[in-house]
Amino acid sequence: MSKVYGDGTVAVGGLTLDVPAGELVVLIGPSGCGKSTVLRMINRLIQPTQGRILIDGDDVTDVDPVELRRRIGYVIQNVGLFPHQSIRANVGTVPRLLGWKKDRVRRRADELLELVGLDPARFGKRYPHELSGGQRQRAGVARALAADPSVLLMDEPFSAVDPIVRGKLQEEFLRLQAAVGKTIVLVTHDIDEAVKLGDRIAVLSEGGKLEQYAPPGELLAEPASDMVRDFVGADRGVRRLAVTPLSTVMRKVGPGHDTAGLPSVPDTGTLYDALAAMLTADALHVAVRNRDRVVGTVSRSAIFEAPADAIAR
Numbered sequence: 001m002s003k004v005y006g007d008g009t010v011a012v013g014g015l016t017l018d019v020p021a022g023e024l025v026v027l028i029g030p031s032g033c034g035k036s037t038v039l040r041m042i043n044r045l046i047q048p049t050q051g052r053i054l055i056d057g058d059d060v061t062d063v064d065p066v067e068l069r070r071r072i073g074y075v076i077q078n079v080g081l082f083p084h085q086s087i088r089a090n091v092g093t094v095p096r097l098l099g100w101k102k103d104r105v106r107r108r109a110d111e112l113l114e115l116v117g118l119d120p121a122r123f124g125k126r127y128p129h130e131l132s133g134g135q136r137q138r139a140g141v142a143r144a145l146a147a148d149p150s151v152l153l154m155d156e157p158f159s160a161v162d163p164i165v166r167g168k169l170q171e172e173f174l175r176l177q178a179a180v181g182k183t184i185v186l187v188t189h190d191i192d193e194a195v196k197l198g199d200r201i202a203v204l205s206e207g208g209k210l211e212q213y214a215p216p217g218e219l220l221a222e223p224a225s226d227m228v229r230d231f232v233g234a235d236r237g238v239r240r241l242a243v244t245p246l247s248t249v250m251r252k253v254g255p256g257h258d259t260a261g262l263p264s265v266p267d268t269g270t271l272y273d274a275l276a277a278m279l280t281a282d283a284l285h286v287a288v289r290n291r292d293r294v295v296g297t298v299s300r301s302a303i304f305e306a307p308a309d310a311i312a313r
Ligand SMILES: Nc1ncnc2c1ncn2[C@@H]1O[C@H](COP(=O)(O)OP(=O)(O)OP(=O)(O)O)[C@@H](O)[C@H]1O
Pocket: 005, 006, 007, 009, 010, 011, 029, 030, 031, 032, 033, 034, 035, 036, 037, 038, 189
């Protein structure tokens, strides 16, 4: 696909990208490289100058716009909730457009509010300005999911909130995605967010040029160009810890093994989490838990001495 704006600006110069169903793909790149333009071409807010966009084999330009809205959820920075409508009405927007009965719209809105962790009884009647930034963000995600779209487009969805809330929303969002399994294209310019959320990351440079398209570990281990190397940063080696599962260096322990006094991390964590827990607690080892059961330990030296090819790629 490509987009040349009326004034001759080549925002996207011919990009081909295959997004596997059920995966979360992150578009990242410097300001003005065409990320938002790509996203808006997918949902037809912007007409491509050239090329085609297929969803499940259907060209989006052939799909009726109302049907397209049902199939594609869209979340933007600062959410874009309608200020004069209640949160419940906001979340019910697309189902209403689709002509669902009032009761069904309401039930669906409340179900979605629950799903994103907003109590419908408490928040349903409020207006957007009566919510915190993080709560508005969750309402925005609920609205985008309301008609059960197969595709979710998210343009810097977590950038308008402070870093702590952002971290929490990202965690919640990963849990939500594990439950709903949408195909997601997410735009960010935060490499840590990209590494944390993406199954694959597409690094774009000016004009929507695809510099590299790879899973986070591979991107960090083997940047395909100088541009990508600069972009992922000199500390990419440390970032790789954040995509390496604990299992690579964990020593298994049997039941009854004494780990009293050690900091602990869940077995779903990464080497980054283990190192952070040890540094925070000034400990040389960390216990690895599966729920309440200790299943292994990881030591600082095991992380530092891990062979390079054991670290994720
Ligand atoms: N309506 C327009 N008319 C002309 N040029 C435009 C228009 N909209 C965007 N552009 C230009 O197209 C290029 C890509 O813009 P786009 O918003 O897609 O970038 P982006 O990567 O999302 O940037 P950012 O990270 O800053 O949001 C930029 O050079 C921008 O100035």
